[in-house]
Amino acid sequence: MKPLPTAFEGQSIRRLYDEATDTWWFSVSDVVQILTGSSNSNRYWSDLKRKLAQESGADQAYEKIVSLKLPAPDGKQRLTDCATAESLLRIVQSIPSPKAEPIKRWLARVGYERMQEIADPAQALDRARQTWAQQGRSEKWIAQRMTGQETRNKLTDYWSEHGVEQGREFAILTNLIHQTWAGLSVADHKEAKGLSSHNLRDHMSEAELIFTALAELSTRQIAERQNATGMAENKTAAKVGGGIARQARQQLEDQTGQSVVSASNYLPPGAPPVPKLHANPRRCKKT
Numbered sequence: 001m002k003p004l005p006t007a008f009e010g011q012s013i014r015r016l017y018d019e020a021t022d023t024w025w026f027s028v029s030d031v032v033q034i035l036t037g038s039s040n041s042n043r044y045w046s047d048l049k050r051k052l053a054q055e056s057g058a059d060q061a062y063e064k065i066v067s068l069k070l071p072a073p074d075g076k077q078r079l080t081d082c083a084t085a086e087s088l089l090r091i092v093q094s095i096p097s098p099k100a101e102p103i104k105r106w107l108a109r110v111g112y113e114r115m116q117e118i119a120d121p122a123q124a125l126d127r128a129r130q131t132w133a134q135q136g137r138s139e140k141w142i143a144q145r146m147t148g149q150e151t152r153n154k155l156t157d158y159w160s161e162h163g164v165e166q167g168r169e170f171a172i173l174t175n176l177i178h179q180t181w182a183g184l185s186v187a188d189h190k191e192a193k194g195l196s197s198h199n200l201r202d203h204m205s206e207a208e209l210i211f212t213a214l215a216e217l218s219t220r221q222i223a224e225r226q227n228a229t230g231m232a233e234n235k236t237a238a239k240v241g242g243g244i245a246r247q248a249r250q251q252l253e254d255q256t257g258q259s260v261v262s263a264s265n266y267l268p269p270g271a272p273p274v275p276k277l278h279a280n281p282r283r284c285k286k287t
Contacts, residue, residue, distance in 0.1 A: 008034055008106050009099075010135065010267065012199050014070045016082065025082040026107075027070055028091060033196065035097040045081065048094060073187055075171030132202075135266060141206050148201065148213040155220040162223070163230040172231070173238050180242025181215040181249060182208075182261050193265040203265040207252075211260055215245035 006013050011034050014027040032048070033041035065087060069077040083091065085107045092100050092107075132142045156170060164170065178186050190200050204212065219241025222228075228237045249260045 007131075007199060007202070008103060010198055010202065011196070014080070016068055016070070024085055025066070025068055026085065026088055028065065028081045028083050028088065031088060031092065031103065032095065035092065035095045035099050035103065048091075052094060069167070071167055071171055073190075075168055075175060077167045137266070141209070144206050144209045144213075145201065148209045148216075151213045151217050151220075155216045158220050158223055159234060162228060162234065164234055169231055173234055176235060176238045177215050177219055177242040178212070180239055181211055181245035183246070184261070189261070192263045194263075194267065195265060198265075198267075203267070205260075205262050205264060207260045208262060211245050211249050214248060215242045217241075218244040 006015055008031075011030075013030045013034070016025040017023075029041040029045050032038065032045045036044055038044045065081050065083045067079040068082045070080040070082070072078040072080075089104060089107060092104055129142055129146070132145065133139075137145070156166075159170060159173065160166060164173065175186050178184075178189065182189060184192070186200060190196075190198070193200070193203050195203055201209065201212065219238050222240050223234055223237035226233065226237060228234045253260060
C-alpha cells in the first residue's frame with residue numbers, strides 16, 4: 001500500500017491506497033478531528049466505537065475498519081484505525097457536525113478523481129493548483145509550492161533508491177533538514193503556526209518554501225556526489241544540505257532585518273489565533 005496524504009479544507013487526512021484492490025483506506029481519527037474539532041480525536045473515536053457497539057446494527061459501521069501503519073506526528077509509523085470510504089460514510093453519519101455533508105461529498109469524489117489521476121497524472125497537479133487558488137494563494141506562491149514539491153520528490157526518489165525506508169526514516173531525515181535550516185523541528189514549526197493535522201508546506205510563506213527547497217536540493221546533490229547510502233550517510237548529507245540553507249537564511253535576515261521563519265498561516269477566518277514563536281526572535285519573528 002502507498003501512503004498518499006490528502007486534505008479537506010486545508011486539513012490533512014492520512015490515507016493509503018491499495019493498488020491490488022483499488023481501495024482507499026482513510027485514517028478515522030483524522031476525519032473525526034475535522035468533524036468535531038476535538039483536541040483528542042483518538043479519545044473521541046474510542047468513545048464513539050463503544051457507543052456504536054451498544055447500538056443495533058453497529059457492526060456495519062466499522063466492519064471493514066482495519067489497523068494500518070501510518071506516519072504519526074513524531075515521524076514514527078503507528079497502527080491507526082483506517083476505514084474505506086463506504087465505512088467512513090457510516091461513521092460520519094454518527095457524528096453531529098456542520099462539516100458532515102461537505103465531507104461526504106468529498107469522499108464521494110475521491111475514487112473518481114483517483115482513477116482520473118492514474119490515467120493522467122497531470123490532473124493531480126492541476127487539481128492541486130486549483131485548490132490552492134481557491135484558498136487565496138497567489139500564482140507566485142503556487143509556482144513555488146509546485147517547484148518545491150518537484151524538488152522534494154527527487155530527494156525522496158534518491159532516498160528510496162539508496163537504502164532509506166519510506167515512512168519513519170523519510171520523516172527523520174526530513175525533520176533533520178528542517179531543524180538544521182530553520183532552527184526548529186517540523187512539529188514545533190507546525191505548533192508555532194497553529195496547525196494540527198494540516199500540511200506544514202501548505203502554510204509556508206514564499207520565503208519558507210524557497211529555503212525548504214534549497215535545503216532539500218542541496219541535500220540531494222551532496223548525497224549524489226557522495227553516493228550516500230543508508231541512514232547514517234544520508235543523515236550526514238541532510239545536515240550539510242540543511243546547513244547551506246541555514247547560512248543563506250541568516251545572510252538574508254542580516255541584510256533585511258526580517259525573519260524568514262514565520263508563525264503566519266493560511267487558515268480560514270475564524271480559526272484560533274496564531275501563537276507566537278518561542279525561539280530566537282531574530283529568526284522567528286511573526287510576519
